Amino acid sequence: MTRRTCQAIILAAGQGTRMKSRKPKVLHQVAGLSMLGHVTKVASEAGVDLVSLVVGPEMDDVHKEASRIHPSVNAHIQTERLGTAHAVLAARADMIDAKDDILVLFGDTPLLRTETILKMREKLADGNDVVVLGFHSDEPDPYGRLLEQNGKLVAIREGKDCSQEEFKVNFCNGGIMGFAGQHLLTLLDSIDSNNAQGEFYLTDAVEKANEQGLKVLAIEADEAELQGVNNRMQLAKVEATFQYRARVNAMTNGATLTAPETVFFAFDTQIGKDVLIEPNVIFAPGVTVADNAEIRAFSYLEDASVGERCIVGPYARLRPGTILQEGAKIGNFVEIKKSLIEKGAKVNHLSYIGDARIGAKANIGAGTITCNYDGYEKFKTDIGAGAFIGSNTSLVAPATIGDGAFIGAGSVITQPVNADALAVSRSKPVVKDKWAASFRAAKEKKSKR
Structure with missing residues (x-):
């Protein structure tokens, strides 16, 4: 692959509420390294030039952890929780001068492999504008479904919103997405919150990209690789x-x-x-x-x-x-x-x-x-x-x-x-013959009184 610049936006604002912990969720460890550390390490190995870290207020330890692993980390504070697209937009300042590839990763998916990110980047280099990582599952609920037509990803549908036919689809959304940097801000700004939750969903970028005539593709990873952690x-x-x-x-x-x-x-x-x-x-x-x-x-x-x-x-x-x-x-x-x-x-x-x-x-x-x-x-x-x-x-x-x-x-x-x-350094031994017998006799005599 020819040298392309790359930015990773890592969403890491979780407070650890469901973990029942005072520690931010992404700092909990797997195999001796924080979950965020695993994700940042993989991003670094995949050639990411800049990590844009989206954190909550007062999460300096999270920024320090990512900076310990990657030489270029910018922290951005998400003050409101209005959905994944809104979280990504917290890093808007880093997207003004966009990299060739922009990856959206999650700080609580520590099993993601370097080769998977490289595969996503290869697909972006091949001319795709949006690449979504999915997995096949025998039990697809409660995941969103990846809906394809003629090899093209046309939508990501939440399980509760699926039609009967869509509900049968077992190609599931893994959450991780890659974008051609030149299009990401435009796509994010086109996403609205007209949904039951009133939130801005990054998954809506797929349909927005199709409306704009962009090339959208889904690729597969192993289900275990995309495990997230909430508890x-x-x-x-x-x-x-x-x-x-x-x-x-x-x-x-x-x-x-x-x-x-x-x-x-x-x-x-x-x-x-x-x-x-x-x-x-x-x-x-x-x-x-x-x-x-x-x-x-x-x-x-x-x-x-x-x-x-x-x-x-x-x-x-x-x-x-x-x-x-x-x-x-x-x-x-x-x-x-x-x-x-x-x-x-x-x-x-x-x-x-x-x-x-x-x-x-x-x-x-x-x-x-x-x-x-x-x-x-x-x-x-x-x-x-x-x-x-x-x-x-x-x-x-x-x-x-x-x-x-x-x-x-x-x-x-x-x-x-x-x-x-x-x-040789020893004290000179002192040996008293028959001392032990006399000691025991005295003790036994005393105990009979």
Whole structure:
């Protein structure tokens, strides 16, 4: 497709009333990203130059969310609710110098695909003036029907207004529309509110465009892709659809999910080939997993990079800033935060590693913790290549353990340890023979009084 300019008008003024929430509806999340974020991200990927965001009063957070994802966002406040065409006209200032393509999107349809928007833009580039996105449904009520004649869309009819023949039509209105930019303002200004609701409906643009001799076309998308969200139940349904898609995509691209329905992905999770993912694994945003890695059961990963042939879990937690290099192993009940675990290093069980570097092939014993926080500041721990840290060791940061050093089990390390040195820090044990027997006898005698 030759380069055409494009504007997306995203309607996002919903207050979340039916969500029973103080948060604007479009800021509720699906797979770790707001619904608005999903729509804005797809628009950006489809080559949209300008996002015109229609919001309600005091919805600065909505503007900030869209601006976090797209570099050019103008917010327009809709002060009255007089229908979808009226909402689009809130962005009139951005339409004066119209782009080639103008898309009207909804901030609560997070499953819309980039390829679908690109298809709409292709149809506009082919000379169509209005392109409407629809879907076929076995249960078309309560959706509006897309009425076609000879391959041309002639009207969008609300279900309650359909004739008996029109009522049988199962090609439904998905709400999303594309326009040749040069015609949109004229079409919007021609729409009136002569209807039972007294509102200005964007769907009327289809008949207005036909009256003006413009080319109007409907194209089809999958019904699931056009799901909107008005309440928490619909939000859960959309989340389930996203997760099904993500699981299928991971397996199609070469990953093994032993219990797919128990694995949850974020919007940006990247999984390599020949990756094994066991049951009950959760990927929060920002995770990449390289080829041949294993993510074992009941692990939680967030903003972390897992290298080739790494093993994570079971019951591991990778927190933001974790980087595992090739062949690293993180075992059960281990938490890693903001740390680099270099090639072949092992943190096998019951340990906390935070703000640290673990050198290549180092071995961290069970119960080891990096004491990285003093209540005010965070401090770093650096453990050299090939070092061995004995079980139940506390490394009080800032701490430096040289290459090949050994730390004896149960030590509390507060000073630097040189390469190849042995450090042991323990209190001298006190042993009193037969003390326990005397203690029990005294207690039993007291209890009999």
